Structures are given as structure tokens and as C-alpha cells.
Amino acid sequence: MKAQNLRKIIVLFFLLLISTDSPLFSQERFRKTPPIPEPLPTLELPEIHYRSLPNGFQIGMIQQESHPIISLNVIIFSGESSSPQELPGLAALTANSLIRGAAEMSSSQIEERIDYMGGKFSMSIHPDFTLLSFTFLEEYLDRALYLVSRMLIQPILLKREIDTVRTNLYYNLFNKRDDPDFIAERQLLRLLFKDHIYERSVYNDDVLKFLTQDDITSFFNTHYRPNNAEIVLAGNLDFDAIERKVRRFFGTWPRKEIKHPTAPPPEPFNSTKVCFIETPGAKDATIHLGNVIVPPAHADIFPPMVLNQVLGGTPNSRLFMNLRESKGYAYDASSEIEFYKDCSVFSIHARVRPEVVESSIQEILKEIESITNEKIPGLEIEQAKSHLIGNFPLQIETFDNLTSKLAEIKAFNLGDEHWERYYENIQLITSEKLFELAGKTLLSTPAIVIVGDQDIVLHQFGTFIKEVDIYNKKGIYLGTYKFE
Amino acid sequence: MNKDHRLKEKFIILCLALLFLGSILSIKAQDKKDFPFPVTPYILEENGLHVILSEDQSLPVVSVVVAYDVGSINEPPGKTGLAYLMEKLMFQGSENVNRMQHMSLINKVGGEFNATTTEDKTIFFQRVPSNQLAQVLWLESDRMRSLQISASNVEQAKQALIEELNRMKESEPYLRSFWRFDQLLYSSFAYSHPVAGDEEDVKNLTVQDVTDFYRTYYVPNNAVLTIVGKIDREKTLEDVKKYFETIPEGKETPLLPFASSPVKETIVESIEAPFAQSPGFLFGYRLPSPSSDDFYPLSIIEYILLEGNTSRIRKRLLKRERTAIQLSGGIEVRKELAVLKLFVLNNNTLMAQRSKKAIFSELHKLKTNYVPDEELKKFKNMFKRNYISKYTSSQARALFFSETFITRKILLNPSEELEKFLAVTPFDIVRVSHKYFTASSIILDIKTK
Numbered sequence: 041m042k043a044q045n046l047r048k049i050i051v052l053f054f055l056l057l058i059s060t061d062s063p064l065f066s067q068e069r070f071r072k073t074p075p076i077p078e079p080l081p082t083l084e085l086p087e088i089h090y091r092s093l094p095n096g097f098q099i100g101m102i103q104q105e106s107h108p109i110i111s112l113n114v115i116i117f118s119g120e121s122s123s124p125q126e127l128p129g130l131a132a133l134t135a136n137s138l139i140r141g142a143a144e145m146s147s148s149q150i151e152e153r154i155d156y157m158g159g160k161f162s163m164s165i166h167p168d169f170t171l172l173s174f175t176f177l178e179e180y181l182d183r184a185l186y187l188v189s190r191m192l193i194q195p196i197l198l199k200r201e202i203d204t205v206r207t208n209l210y211y212n213l214f215n216k217r218d219d220p221d222f223i224a225e226r227q228l229l230r231l232l233f234k235d236h237i238y239e240r241s242v243y244n245d246d247v248l249k250f251l252t253q254d255d256i257t258s259f260f261n262t263h264y265r266p267n268n269a270e271i272v273l274a275g276n277l278d279f280d281a282i283e284r285k286v287r288r289f290f291g292t293w294p295r296k297e298i299k300h301p302t303a304p305p306p307e308p309f310n311s312t313k314v315c316f317i318e319t320p321g322a323k324d325a326t327i328h329l330g331n332v333i334v335p336p337a338h339a340d341i342f343p344p345m346v347l348n349q350v351l352g353g354t355p356n357s358r359l360f361m362n363l364r365e366s367k368g369y370a371y372d373a374s375s376e377i378e379f380y381k382d383c384s385v386f387s388i389h390a391r392v393r394p395e396v397v398e399s400s401i402q403e404i405l406k407e408i409e410s411i412t413n414e415k416i417p418g419l420e421i422e423q424a425k426s427h428l429i430g431n432f433p434l435q436i437e438t439f440d441n442l443t444s445k446l447a448e449i450k451a452f453n454l455g456d457e458h459w460e461r462y463y464e465n466i467q468l469i470t471s472e473k474l475f476e477l478a479g480k481t482l483l484s485t486p487a488i489v490i491v492g493d494q495d496i497v498l499h500q501f502g503t504f505i506k507e508v509d510i511y512n513k514k515g516i517y518l519g520t521y522k523f524e
Numbered sequence: 525m526n527k528d529h530r531l532k533e534k535f536i537i538l539c540l541a542l543l544f545l546g547s548i549l550s551i552k553a554q555d556k557k558d559f560p561f562p563v564t565p566y567i568l569e570e571n572g573l574h575v576i577l578s579e580d581q582s583l584p585v586v587s588v589v590v591a592y593d594v595g596s597i598n599e600p601p602g603k604t605g606l607a608y609l610m611e612k613l614m615f616q617g618s619e620n621v622n623r624m625q626h627m628s629l630i631n632k633v634g635g636e637f638n639a640t641t642t643e644d645k646t647i648f649f650q651r652v653p654s655n656q657l658a659q660v661l662w663l664e665s666d667r668m669r670s671l672q673i674s675a676s677n678v679e680q681a682k683q684a685l686i687e688e689l690n691r692m693k694e695s696e697p698y699l700r701s702f703w704r705f706d707q708l709l710y711s712s713f714a715y716s717h718p719v720a721g722d723e724e725d726v727k728n729l730t731v732q733d734v735t736d737f738y739r740t741y742y743v744p745n746n747a748v749l750t751i752v753g754k755i756d757r758e759k760t761l762e763d764v765k766k767y768f769e770t771i772p773e774g775k776e777t778p779l780l781p782f783a784s785s786p787v788k789e790t791i792v793e794s795i796e797a798p799f800a801q802s803p804g805f806l807f808g809y810r811l812p813s814p815s816s817d818d819f820y821p822l823s824i825i826e827y828i829l830l831e832g833n834t835s836r837i838r839k840r841l842l843k844r845e846r847t848a849i850q851l852s853g854g855i856e857v858r859k860e861l862a863v864l865k866l867f868v869l870n871n872n873t874l875m876a877q878r879s880k881k882a883i884f885s886e887l888h889k890l891k892t893n894y895v896p897d898e899e900l901k902k903f904k905n906m907f908k909r910n911y912i913s914k915y916t917s918s919q920a921r922a923l924f925f926s927e928t929f930i931t932r933k934i935l936l937n938p939s940e941e942l943e944k945f946l947a948v949t950p951f952d953i954v955r956v957s958h959k960y961f962t963a964s965s966i967i968l969d970i971k972t973k
Contacts (some may be wrong), residue, residue: 066919068770070766071619071620071666072620073620073667074659075659077633077656080653080657081584081653081655083583083584102953104582106560106561107913107916108916109909111913148834152834152902155832155902155905155906156902156905157905158906159909175909176909177905177908293717312724312749314591356628356631356632426632426634427631427634428634429634429653430633430653430656431634431635433583433584433585434635434636434652434653436649437583437585437651437919438919439916453861480544
């Protein structure tokens, strides 16, 4: 009896010792819950200083001290939608040809010069604009300005070089011909942009062969004008010196009035349409669905951004949690908003097991129903807003990201307010406001594209999906299946 | 070589520890050197955790990296895949953090996270708005002190790893060729086995294996915490101490197995890649340790031969002679071992032979002719630009310090280091080419069916 008591005491003593003294077993209280964040820091956006030349060429400059690399960007306010209707791909072929010869320089000489400056050069072609980006060591500013000015003012568009560019562009498209996401994304855009000028940006590899040297010259002469362009430089800059240099190299660039194609924004789908594209033997099925919403310059763009976050912006969002974590249908499920000048596209993507395509689509539509017809809990909205606000400065941390954001602001006419009032506009969104606007997005009547193995995918339809339009990978309509 | 390395490491730690005694809170090591931005290294006396803080006030963003000096090299035979498995487990929860919480917390605040495991390091990266720094320290410290290693967590991570391994095997027809080439090039098991591990090994890993590995390597004295961004240095240091100081120090990590002796003769082997479309070959040389002075000219040679479309080998094989359809490669470093590696694909075996001949001829040219000044300047400029990009943005800088600290155990001054690369002369290039591009090349011919 006594011995037992003693043992108890010893055990108790050790327990006491463990719980108070040993750092291994004791738990500091602050570890139990995540710390409370400090208040949101104020965001001072990089200031952009503007100058302009008499020929209409705008100069934007951003000071970034202790940055020995300069980033030079030229935005041309014409993109693939400016290609003539019968010549899609012309904007891309023209832009990519500019690096293949200018003034006294051949394509390999240009390549050598870019490397010599420690340079990296790229061209990206959007439906609404074209962006030339060039970063280089700061000591080569003059050489860089000279090179870019020659490309934009005095390009040498030789047939042989154009053919090389054409072949490269062809293989870029050709190599992606079996990528299910690429196929589905393009088909969705073809449906949403049908008969709109944006449709020209989803051209096929075979149209490139029709473009001639004359077409390129004519596109260049029309659109590559100082009054249709803006140069943005970032780095350790002396603004007056920059203005002088830009004037020296670009001052003789002749202006010419240009007319941008205007068209009413694409109409959103107001009844659901299902399309199927066959990729024989595909292990997964890929679903892309979406609809057209308001353009980024519209005041009502902010609520959909919050909705997107709730629905599928991150792996914590509803689509991922439902389709992957809860149902086990999908490997991945997410949503996004792509911006254009005339509209935005709200789309949802999922890669699912092929035998559960119909159920997956039903679940996706259910999630859309629930964000449009039910009030979203306040906490979820606050989390979505917190993500958007917190993520904003992260998006502009590197030069590349900052300048492409700037290009969008300019090309989509977002105005300076977009920067300054971004936080405020997101903060102001309430559950009621979302509820009011969610129905207007018409997400519940989307265009739906499915890419996968026909034998597995199609025979499961009939309960909910009654009719499917069949297309090939290039977007050619092949026929319609009706399910009894 | 390895012992030296360990000694050097101990010496540095000793120096840092001595310096530490001089101040109450922490030490400030690099006063004289001229860094292109503010940076201060610290070491926590209680457990040996290295901390590097660097301020960048341009945007309210902060990058936090925790790097552990562990990779597949530290895996014993029969236990491959452990390091990569650990990376996955580090997101599966710890004493106070639930399974999905790491991801959801970072997402909620608009942040980003990432992790990588290589042969010689494991890196956890997050970028968040600067007011959320404490959250990240809370998350990182919890998984460093109390990772949840349960049978179900381990099983799940093993499944995910095996799935990934199978996907890799399906999508990369040259995978077995790469693995075989590494065996030839690095000779020893520790340095050459793949990070993803062997399927059978992974299946057999036990909770005990994982626990032992975690307790050995994922300890403060085997890690460096780097924080770069809009921070207040004193306040940040206080937070770091709060979250990390009481994590117990681990035992000294075991010595690495010796890297095998240098290759003395040409090795040529061939392998069949049954699902590949094009034949080709892998070509390589053993190089000196990355801490050797010869490494500076060799890094410039890498650019002369392979960087960008105007580099000698790329231009000759892809543009001028068109004997190759695809070419990639460069210098690869695993701890104290460095190699030069080239992977070339050709239309047929005759083209492969011609490509090899051209590569040898380019190497010969490096030994017999000085690289012209203008050409050398071009490649140095390209090198300079890429090197500067490694530390200009705060996220790049956080990675730069973590990686260089894990491999070299010093706070590397990037501008001083860059100067050494830029000081390379045409003579240096001839000299090191003679020394390393000898008859001891290693070639693996890849045949298709």
C-alpha cells in the first residue's frame, strides 16, 4: 500500500516536471493559434512620370533606384483584333518579324547586339495590344534605344525572314495541337467571341501560309505609329536625359492617324450550350466553361472578382473543395477572369475522371447556382477580399509584371484611378452587393466545352445533358448528338 | 574534400558563435563588405539557427525562405525518396497547424508558397503582404519543431510520391537515360540517385524512417531562415526569436559519404529509350568543386558554349550545321561535386556522331585559341545580367541567400562574387579548358527502337 502511494507520488512528480520544465513537452501559449496580423500597410505605388513627343509618342518613366537593369517596353495599341477579318494572325506575324532585320542589321546581328547588352527581348500579342519588352544592363541604354527605334521605324521585312517567323509560329501552334487545355480554352473563346473581332485571335496554324510580305508591310505602316504607341521605362533613370534620348531616337517616327476597329462587345450566352471535342485515348476529360461579363473598365467588375475568388480562385475555394476534396471527381478545378478591352471572360476549368464528366458539370453548375442564388457567408467574402487585397502588391513586384499590368491599364482604358482605388473598390463589396450583381453575370448559362475520349465521355450523357455539338480540334463544327 | 568542407563549416560556425558573445542579442558579421543592399546575418545562440535579414522598402511585401541542408544525397541506400517525401509531409500539419492550414492561411492573405527538394537542399518559400510576416514565422516554426508524422500522413505522402513517379515515367521517355547518365557521371550512390526515389524503396519507407530523418535533418542547426522585404529589422528579429529560439537544437548531422574519385578515362555506354522518338546522347565532364577558383572561368565557359542562341555550341549544332534538333545543358552542382552536362537529340545516329564531333571541336578551340575580347565581353554581360537578376527583386534575393548559404555556409556578397566572374581572362579560359576537358569525357548514347 505504502509502496504504491510512493510510486504514485514519483509518477506525479515526473509528470509535474515534464509539464513545467521540459521545453519539449510544454507548449508556449502563442503557438496554439495563428498570430493576429498587423494592420494592412499602405501601398505606395510606383509613380509614373509622363512626357510626350510632338509626334504623339508618349513616354512613361518609373524610378527604381539601385536597379542596374533597365526595362524598356513599347505598347502598340493594336493587337490581333486589328488584323483584317480574312487575315487572322497578321498582327502576330508582323510583331515577330520586327526582330528579324532593321536598318543596317540582319537578324543574327540583332541577336548578337541583344546578347551583348545582356538583354532579353520578347514580343507578346494580345487581342487589344502588342507589347514589346526589352530588359538590358543600364550602361547600354543608348544602344538599346537605337535598336528598338530601328525595329519600330525602319524594319527590314525580308521574305526569307518572314518565312522563318511563320514557321516558328506554325510550330508553336502545331506543338500544342494535342494539349487538352489549349484545345478547350480556344474552343470556349471561339464560342464566346463568335463574329466579334476578338475571334481573330484564335486562328489556326493553317491560316499563316496565306499571309504575304505585302500584308505585313501594310499592317506595319498602319499600326506602328508613334501616336498609337507608348514607351515605358523602369530603372535608375534621369528623366530629362531619357526624354532627350527618346526624342533623338524616336523623334523622326512619322505619325499617321489610325482608325481602330470598333464593335459592340460580344453578347453573353443566355442559354447553356455544350460542345465536345474528341481526343482519342485521353486519360482525363477536360472541361472549360464560361461566359462573357463586363469589361475591366466597368465599375461592376469588382464583384465578379470577389465571386471568382469564392468560386475557384485558390485551392481553398468552393470548386476545388467540392470536386476534388469532397467528391473525388477532379484532379484540379479552378476559375479565372481574363480581361479584354470590350469585355471580360469568366471561366471555370476542371480536369476530371472521364467517367464522371456529366456529374462534374452538374456539380460546377450547382456551385454557380449557389453563389448566384444564395447569400455568401460574410466570412467567406472577407477571406476572398483579403486574398485580392493582399495579393495585389505581389503582382507588381517584378519589372515584368509591373509593366504588363501598366500595359493593360493603358490598353483597357482603366485610368489612373484603377491603381489608386483598387483597395477601396474591393473593400466596399458587401454580401448584399454581391447578391445583387451575381445574377447579372449569366454564369449559370455558360458555354461548356468538353475535351476527352468519345467512347467514355459521350455515353454517360442523357440525364442532364440532352444535346451536344461536336467540333474538331480546329473548331470546325461536325454535327450534333441528341440523347433520348 | 568533404572533411575539409565540414571543418570549414565548423570553423565558420565557431567564428560566428564567438562574435555572438560580443553582443547580447545577436551578431552582425559583415560590416566592411559593400553589399548592394542592406543585409544582416544572425545566429540564434540557443539552437544554432542561422537567420538572414535584408530590407527592401519598395513594396509592402515580404519573402520568407526556410532552407534545410538536406536532399537526396543524405538518403541511405534502400531509403531513397525520403527527402522528397519529407517535403510533402511538411504540408500535412504539425502540432498546432492542421492538414490544409498552411496552404489556406497563405492563400487567404493573398500570398504564395512553394517548395523544392534537390539532391543537396530542401527549400520552403513563401511571399506574403508584409503585415503577415508573423503568420509565416508561426507556420514555419511549428513544422520545424513538431511535424505530425502519423501512419496515415506518411501513407498519403507515399501514394502521392509514387503517383508522381509514375507520371514522370510516362511523360519523360528519356528518364531512364538521365538516371543512368547520372550514375556514370557522379559514380557514387549518394550523389547519383534520383530525388523522386525508387518505387520499391518508397513503398517500404516506415514511420520510423521518416521520424528519424526528420529529427536528424529538419532541425534549426541545419537550417537557414531568410527574410527579405519591407521589414523592421529589430522587430523582425524579436519575432524570429519568439518563434524559433525554443526549438531544441538537433544532434550534429551525419557526415556525407565521400564523393568518389575523379574519372580518369573516357566512358562510353549506350542505352535504349524504347518510347523516345529521336535518338541522341548525353555528354559530360567532371568539374572541380564549386568553391575552387577554377569554377569562375568554367562558369564563363558555360556561357560561351551554351547560353543563348549566339553561344558557340548552340549556334553550330542548331543553326549552322543543323545536326541537332534539340540541345540543352550546362553546369550542374551537387554539394562539392560539379559537372558539365549536355543533352542532345538528333534525327538519326549519323547526325549524333557529327554533333559529338562538333562539340569536341568546340572544346578543342577553347584550348587552342583565345576567346576574342568582344565575344568574351558579350558572354560576361549575359552572365552579369543573369547574376544581377538573382538578387534584384526581394523574392529572388531571399532564394539567392538561402541557396548560397546552404551550399557554402557563408553570407555571399553578390557584387564581390560577380566581380570574380567578370575578372576571368582569355588566358584563364585556355588554362582551365586544358585542365578539365581532357580525355575523361563521359558519353551515353541513346538509341530508339
